[in-house]
Amino acid sequence: MIISLIIRHYKVYKGINYLPLSDGTKFSSILGENGAGKSSILESFDCFFNKKPFSDWSINYEAKSEGISGDNSPYILPVFLIPKDKLRNSLKADIEQYKKAEVLSNFLWNTTEKAKGSSLEAFYEHRKNIKEKFDQNEYFLLLVGRKYKSSGCFFGSYHKKLSFINNEHHKEYAETELQDYFDGFYEYIISHYSYLYIPVETDVQTYTKLETQDMQKLMDKNVQSEIKKAITQKTISQINGHLDKFVKDIESVLETYTYKGKFKNNLTMPDLVSKIIESYFSIKELNKKIPGSTKTISVNELSSGEKRKALIGLAYSFLKKNSDRGSNLIIAIDEPESSLHISNCFEQFEKLIEIAKENHQILITTHWYGFLPIVTEGTATSINKGSDNKISTDFFSLSNFREFIKQEKERHKKAKIRGPLSIDYRIKSYNDLIQSIIISIIQEEPYNWIICEGSSEKMYFEYYFKKEIKEKKLRILPVGGYEEVLKIYNYLLGPFKDSDYEKKGKIICLIDTDANRVDAETVVNNKNLYFKRLVFNKKDNTILYKINSDLTTETTIEDSLDSANYVETLKYLSDNNEELKPLIKSENIRETSTYSKDALDLKDSEKDILKDFFNKDFGKNKLVFAEKYLEITDKVGVNKTLGWIEEIKEIINK
Structure with a gap:
């Protein structure tokens, strides 16, 4: 994957700029005001991966006026993090390039070379974070770029410092020696990737034609190869034979004239394939099905926002159903929210998050920040353009978005500088999200929402509420802890106190019951906004209560499951966990229990072992457990009705 970009004299980026884009996760967002240089990043990658001619490069006008030849040439230099087992290493030619990747990667993982400017220092800072998460014995750290109006490979500030090229007596190597060494390396690296760029002004009708290169990247099936499978060489020979006979019959009548091939005398496979593509696909265009009808409407007749939805929907559908691909796909999208009604923004971004x-x-530029509080694996790069046109960046992981904002606010406070990041992104992200939710529930066909704590809850809810998700447009929104659920609920209170517009959809905010009691203001007699807690009541075997209930038994989502399937899941996981085995002895199992909270008769010390298991590695075991539990439940079904699930279904469906 791409983790960063070093770019020089391209569009707004005068001089050498280091732009961090990923911490090793697959979802990367680029934020900033208009003109800051967001789209320039995606465009530059298009030039790099798709070998655009240098005439397509948009060179910085100031640099151009000062002169961009020689050592001042523009360049595009991506930095890659690639699992070693993902680079081809079987054919002889590939083995040679693979060895070059090994040597270059070892150099980049460990070098401390210095250069003018701050780009290398920024790279080393970024590299330090990458080293904490990835083993250099398992991953290649590579960079290889294109220099304006130059052929061959380019390595930026390292171009003349790659000591491994010729380390005999530390002799400096010549440019020809470097290019000979890395001959074919750029082509080798980019051959592993398909880069799909969707600008804001994309012509949807042309873009979605199946014969286009972009569509073939999505399908990862070359149309030509598919046609070749259907047409054998024998078929072509038969066609040529019949046509030759036909031409000879004509020539026998013409007597003094003959037909000769201008360049060749027979049809070839490429001739036939190109004509089939031209004839077959040119008559087909993407149409949208009209719900409840057999009629369709051409995408060309849709609104701008609907066209944008169609593009993302198309990519989502292809990629969800085609996980076995021959190349690594990078999808770069300028402003996925462009022209969309704000109520549809969440769904648009949800698809992109799922693709990642x-x-x-996924690389996106955006002005809609509603996704920031909800992405658990991804990054944001804020591009800031100063009054002197210099570019600076803020880079942060979305898994700790809230912590980063707090740190930035404190840093700016201490430095006595204004902190637009802490104010703008934090406030705008929640405002965008809340606005999207509110507008979605006042439509004629409203959405419904369950706002929950984490990803494991989402997994359970997507299973238990399959029907509601499909029929009632139910959306499950995990926001990363009870504090965030409470915050979003408080944001929602204002609009719900406003009676100027009718709310049709339902919103259920749902949290666990922790050791610390949580209370919240509630809206009296409101049938559309609910705040509930999972809390086990042993007296009547119930588990769902209003947020301000006096019940205080600690209860998590794992305590609220079908008891029999819960125990079976623990048994399966105990095969690889010795601490769990003593907990699920037959004498500890309560066969008549409904909920997992009451499934095992355990001592306090044993309960602590189970609690530690679920909280281990920042809750990763919760996801592992959820996946296995749902697999078992899918096979054997739910043994007993879970009352709290049925109660939520009743709220959504009434």
């Missing part, structure tokens, strides 16, 4: 989870890298 399918192991495809």
Whole structure:
């Protein structure tokens, strides 16, 4: 994947700029005001991966006026983090390039070379964070770029410092020696990737034609190869034979004239394939099905926002159903929210987040910040353009977005500088999200929402509420802890106290019951906004209560499951966890229990072992457990009705 970009004299980026884009996760967002240089990043990658001619490069006008030849040439230099087992290493030619990757990567993981400017220092700072998460024995750290109006490979500030090229007596190597060494390396690296760029002004009708290169990247099936499978060489020979006979019959009538091939005398496979593509696909265009009808409407007749939805929907559908791909796909999208009604923004970004989870890298530019509080694996790069036109960046992981904002606020306070990041992004992100939710529930066909704490809750809810998700447009929104659920609920209170517009959809905010009691203001007699707690009441075997209930038994989502399937899941996981085995002895199992909270008769010390298991590695075991539990539940079904699930269904459906 791409983790950063070093860029020089391209569009707004005068001089050498280091732009961090990923911490090793697949979802990367680029934020900033208009004109800051967000789209320039995606465009430059298009030039790099798709070998755009140098005439397509947009060179910084100031640099151009000062002169951009020689050592001042523009360049585009991506930095890659690649699992070693993902680079081809079987054919002889590939083995040679793989060895070059090994040597270059070892150099980049460890070098401390200095250069003018701050770009290398920024790279080393970024590299330090990458080293904490990735083992250099398992991953290549590589960079290889294109220099304006130059052929071959380019390595930026390292171009003349790659000591491994010729380390005999530390002799400096010549440019020809470097290019000979890295001959074919740029082509080798980019051959592993398909870069799909969707600018704001994309012509949807042209873009979605199946014969285009961009569509083939999405399908990862070359149309030509598919046609070749259907047409054998024997078929072509038969066609040529019949046509030759036909031409000879004509020539026998013409007597003094003959037909000769201008360049060749027979049809070839490429001739036939190109004509089939031209004839077959040119008559087909993407249409949208009209719900409840057999009629369709051409995407060309849709609104601008609907066209944008169609593009993302198309990519989502192809990639969700086609995980077995021959190349690594990088999808770069300028402003996915462009022209969309704000009520549709969440769904648009939700699809992109899901595509990233399918192991495809997503790069987006955006002015809609509603996704910031909800992405658990991804990054944001804030591009800031100063009054002197110099570019600076803020780079942060979205998994600790809130912590980063607090730190930035404190840093700016101590430095006595204004902190637009802490104010703008934090406030705007929640405002965008809340606005999107509110507008979605006042439509004629409203959305419904469950706002919950974490990803494991989302996994359970997507299973238990399949029907509601499909029929009632239910959306599950995990926000990273009870404090965030409470914050969003408080944001929602204002609009719900406003009676100027009718709320049709339902919003259920749902949290666990922790050791610390949580209370909240509630809206009296409101049938559309609920705040509930999971809290086990042993007296009547119930588990869902209003937020301000007096019940205080600590209860998590794992305590609220089907008891029999819960125990079966623990048994399966105990095969690889010796601490769990003593907990699920037959004498500890309560066969008649409904909920997992009451499934095992455990001592306090044993309960602590179970609690530690779920909280281990920042809750990763919760996700592992959820996946296995749902797999078992899917096979054997739910043994007993879970009352709290049915109660939520009743709220959504009434």
